Amino acid sequence: xAGVSQSPSNKVTEKGKDVELRCDPISGHTALYWYRQRxxxxxxxxxxFQGNSAPDKSGLPSDRFSAERTGESVSTLTIQRTQQxxxxxxxxxxxxxxxxxxxxxxxxxxxxxx
Amino acid sequence: AQSxxxxxxxxxxxxxxxxxxxxxxxxxxxxxxxxxxxxxxxHLQLLLKYFSGDPLVKGIKGFEAEFIKSKFSFxxxxxxxxxxxxxxxxxxxxxxxxxxxxxxxxxxxxAVHP
Numbered sequence: 001x002a003g004v005s006q007s008p009s010n011k012v013t014e015k016g017k018d019v020e021l022r023c024d025p026i027s028g029h030t031a032l033y034w035y036r037q038r039x040x041x042x043x044x045x046x047x048x049f050q051g052n053s054a055p056d057k058s059g060l061p062s063d064r065f066s067a068e069r070t071g072e073s074v075s076t077l078t079i080q081r082t083q084q085x086x087x088x089x090x091x092x093x094x095x096x097x098x099x100x101x102x103x104x105x106x107x108x109x110x111x112x113x114x
Numbered sequence: 115a116q117s118x119x120x121x122x123x124x125x126x127x128x129x130x131x132x133x134x135x136x137x138x139x140x141x142x143x144x145x146x147x148x149x150x151x152x153x154x155x156x157h158l159q160l161l162l163k164y165f166s167g168d169p170l171v172k173g174i175k176g177f178e179a180e181f182i183k184s185k186f187s188f189x190x191x192x193x194x195x196x197x198x199x200x201x202x203x204x205x206x207x208x209x210x211x212x213x214x215x216x217x218x219x220x221x222x223x224x225a226v227h228p
Contacts, residue, residue, distance in 0.1 A: 003157070033215065042118075042204060042218040043158075056215060091158065095214065103216060105150075105158040 002026070004106035006092050012112045013082055021077045021109045025094030030072050033095075033103060036061075038088040046090075049075060050097075082113045116141045120205050120219035127195050127226050135190040135222050137205035144210035147188040149179055150218075153201045161203070164188065175199070200226045 005024045013019050025032050034046040045059040049069045060066070064082075069075040079086055089108040095101040121136040139145060149161040162173025169181040179190045188205060205219040 031214065035216070035218075040220075042120075042220040043206075043216070045215040045217065048215055059215070093216075101214065102148075102160055102163065103214075104160075107157050 006106040023075045023092030029094035031095045033093045035091045036088045118219035133192040137188045146208045148206045150204045
């Protein structure tokens with residue numbers, strides 16, 4: 001079956017603009033995660049969804065970042081008033097459920113804020 | 115705060131050399147441990163994982179890792195590397211009760227020369 005997909009694959013935006021990043025998880029996966037990878041650094045956790053609720057938003061770096069999920073499918077990560085330090089690869093992952101489940105990653109969205 | 119340390123940021127080897135990549139984590143409780151690999155131009159994918167049981171786990175492509183609880187370590191090994199192992203390798207943990215969010219190390223870039 002299809003893996004995790006993300007769109008767009010690349011996004012260049014100007015400082016101050018809003019961006020929306022989209023993630024389609026693997027069908028049937030109830031858990032969905034967003035991570036960010038800045039240049040030369042490891043991945044950092046942003047937010048997690050179980051179904052359409054987000055019990056852990058602890059990783060969102062500021063109130064400019066928000067995310068939502070429709071049911072157990074698509075999720076969008078929105079960054080308002082983008083800053084240059086938001087430039088990174090944004091990765092989405094999904095897993096079957098909570099607990100000790102393997103996460104499957106999408107290809108990421110490479111965001112560049114000029 | 116919990117963290118994962120990967121001591122080698124860049125490793126260069128010749129084909130057939132043995133590989134060991136270090137990974138240590140800082141958390142006193144129960145953890146699940148993972149190694150992910152990202153080949154050039156590809157998604158992040160799971161190499162191997164440890165949840166419980168035999169602390170020596172075998173993954174894909176001849177990789178293995180050993181969980182040493184007393185040392186808080188989960189080093190990745192391969193007896194004989196190939197050019198196709200050139201990739202970036204990430205160690206990660208999930209914490210018991212931590213909603214399954216992955217905490218990643220900074221990654222190790224491995225270059226294997228023919």
